[in-house]
Amino acid sequence: MKPRIAITTGDPAGxxxxxxxxxxxxxxxxxxxxxxxxxxRGGAAFVPGALSARAGRAxxxxxxxxxxxxxxxVVQAIATAPVNKEAFRLARLRWSGHTDLLxxxxxxxSVAMLFYSEALRxxxxxxxxPLAKVPRALTAASLEATIALTARELPWFGIARPRIxxxxxxxxxxxxxxxxxxxxxAIRPAIEACRARGIDVSxxxxxxxxxxxxxxxxxxxxxACYHDQGLIPVKLVAFGxxxxxxxxxxxxxxxxxxxxxxxxxxxxxxxPESMIAAVLLAAKLANSRSGNRVIG
Numbered sequence: 001m002k003p004r005i006a007i008t009t010g011d012p013a014g015x016x017x018x019x020x021x022x023x024x025x026x027x028x029x030x031x032x033x034x035x036x037x038x039x040x041r042g043g044a045a046f047v048p049g050a051l052s053a054r055a056g057r058a059x060x061x062x063x064x065x066x067x068x069x070x071x072x073x074v075v076q077a078i079a080t081a082p083v084n085k086e087a088f089r090l091a092r093l094r095w096s097g098h099t100d101l102l103x104x105x106x107x108x109x110s111v112a113m114l115f116y117s118e119a120l121r122x123x124x125x126x127x128x129x130p131l132a133k134v135p136r137a138l139t140a141a142s143l144e145a146t147i148a149l150t151a152r153e154l155p156w157f158g159i160a161r162p163r164i165x166x167x168x169x170x171x172x173x174x175x176x177x178x179x180x181x182x183x184x185x186a187i188r189p190a191i192e193a194c195r196a197r198g199i200d201v202s203x204x205x206x207x208x209x210x211x212x213x214x215x216x217x218x219x220x221x222x223x224a225c226y227h228d229q230g231l232i233p234v235k236l237v238a239f240g241x242x243x244x245x246x247x248x249x250x251x252x253x254x255x256x257x258x259x260x261x262x263x264x265x266x267x268x269x270x271x272p273e274s275m276i277a278a279v280l281l282a283a284k285l286a287n288s289r290s291g292n293r294v295i296g
Contacts, residue, residue: 014260016081022272048266056087077252117238166203
């Protein structure tokens with residue numbers, strides 16, 4: 001039986017409603033699953049491209065409904081269109097986006113963002129924080145938890161024992177402390193602790209070469225220290241095909257690799273391929289969790 005996949009429309013003033021509708025009607029999606037679109041209640045109308053607290057609240061309500069249905073087995077996975085972080089703030093919501101909101105709604109204490117594509121897979125050790133705060137946030141304990149979570153979750157993707165590489169924070173991975181101490185203080189101890197637990201992890205490797213090595217097949221996934229360090233290479237080689245997956249949740253959640261694109265909202269020209277990729281991966285993961293761990 002095909003899994004039922006919730007497709008949320010995200011911020012209703014962005015391109016989410018358009019790409020959600022296009023994905024739900026796509027032949028590849030219909031072959032893989034039964035899509036169920038979750039949009040604003042009562043057919044509420046929103047001005048395309050207009051940032052507002054009302055749209056932020058609507059996006060939040062949509063997510064809450066979809067998560068509740070996933071927790072009760074009404075749907076087997078969720079594929080989300082993008083929300084707008086500023087709209088969340090205007091709506092006085094305390095979450096910065098999907099990841100921390102989903103962790104809150106499901107009671108999950110350890111989550112991480114995986115950007116998955118056939119070309120390259122990247123997990124983020126820190127996410128939506130200012131770059132100046134990354135060194136403090138990147139502790140040995142937090143990084144060890146992220147590596148362990150990655151090793152535990154990747155088998156659902158058909159990677160039985162993932163080969164994990166960890167990128168350094170500083171140029172040349174610190175050059176033994178010459179360009180920074182974070183590698184010695186936090187990153188290397190986390191790697192050593194995970195290796196002692198039997199996890200196949202290595203590094204820290206210079207950030208300017210580790211993604212090339214992973215792209216060539218030496219590693220299955222790279223743990224990046226901060227948002228742009230990981231997302232620039234993923235979007236360079238797989239924009240439109242990469243899927244954002246939240247690791248550590250009791251439900252399956254995937255998402256697009258782009259934002260709300262207010263500049264083209266309502267024009268009917270949004271490309272749905274990333275949304276389609278998110279739904280197809282959600283269907284595969286739902287099937288994997290239902291019994292067959294290996295997905296093709």
